[in-house]
Amino acid sequence: MSRFAKRIETMDGEVRKLKVLTESLVNAGIISFAGGAPGKEAYPFDQLREIADEVLRPGYLGYESLKYGSAIGMPELREQIRDVLLAPRGLKAELGEIMVTAGGIQPMNLLSQLFIDPGDCILVEKPSFVHTSMIYKMFGARLVPCEMDDDGLVMEDVEAKIKEYSPKFIYTVPTFQNPTGVTMSLERRKKLAGLAAQYDVIVVEDDPYREIRYSGETLPYIKSFDTSGNVVLANSFSKIFSPGARLGYIVADPAIIDKLCNIKLGTDTCTNTLAQCLAAEFFRRGYYPEHLRRLCELYRSRRDAMLRAIDASFPEGTRHTLPDGGYYTWVELPACLNASAMKGEIAEKLNICYGDGSIFYSEGTEPGSGTNCMRLNFSGPDEETIDTYIRRLGAFFCEKMEAIK
């Protein structure tokens, strides 16, 4: 008998998939379109050097920055979240409804600790983000995928599956979804908040990409249509500030926040206070709008370079999403091309790796789902690299197509 807890077995498969993505981020020899990290030009080094010098002085925020913090997080940072990230996007929240977390992934762990018993069902998107699937599996959840189209989750399918499976919660990445780049429409956001109230089911809105928009109009949070207290917003500073700072937050009903704080105490006590001080000061000093403008400009041209190169070089019959923001496009190759099976050969011959589409499908989907698909990340490599390597990838797939004919 294994000495490890039973839940470790259930997460093994998802962990293997996740490692493919994370290992590509640290392998210097390979051009990675697989990851999900900010470009190295995207970090606010100058501002943070200046802030760190002032923060790390006794009497300023020095003491605050190095001592233990509270489980709910520093008021200074929660105020900035409320005033800079939520209120201008139409979401009114009290400080008691905002909790700081260690990155944007931790909310899914804390929420699973709060809501999930082994065997409980969670509705997820098809395809869905593999890292969060791993966490849900770790808690013994059964994942039930729901249909998506160009407007995000299909509400008829969600409602039918709420009735069939009585899920503990519904997990969605509504804006520039990971992995597809698709955004949920306004109507569906309202509808989902309505379903949360009607069926008394929790909706977890995971929204780390929403600020990084290149085209189209900003849409309200699902949370802003919440009338029942059943919508929980999870967010991250990783894409707009620094992933290494490990900062994120949850916006939820105070009764939920209260329980999550107890769980946080039993998990890691509090979030890194130095990182909280640096981020709070960054936002308080008004550096964010210009920083965000710069990020959007940088990534917009990378997105355009990637879509141009795919259109110019991939085999006829290839389809891809047209993301208005975020980090990814989702590519569907002609069905005869198995991107999943070819990834080893491509890494070896072309020095390229990508998010193999099949890893974003959990159990409950048809076998072979996503094998002709890829998640391509455009935030990391520069435009020239994107153009060169995406065209090489396209030429490789065209040769394979020719050989099949």
Ligand SMILES: Cc1ncc(COP(=O)(O)O)c(C=O)c1O
């Ligand atoms: C859908 C989604 N949720 C949450 C996160 C947040 O991750 P982190 O814990 O790095 O802030 C990410 C980052 O890749 C993501 O893609």
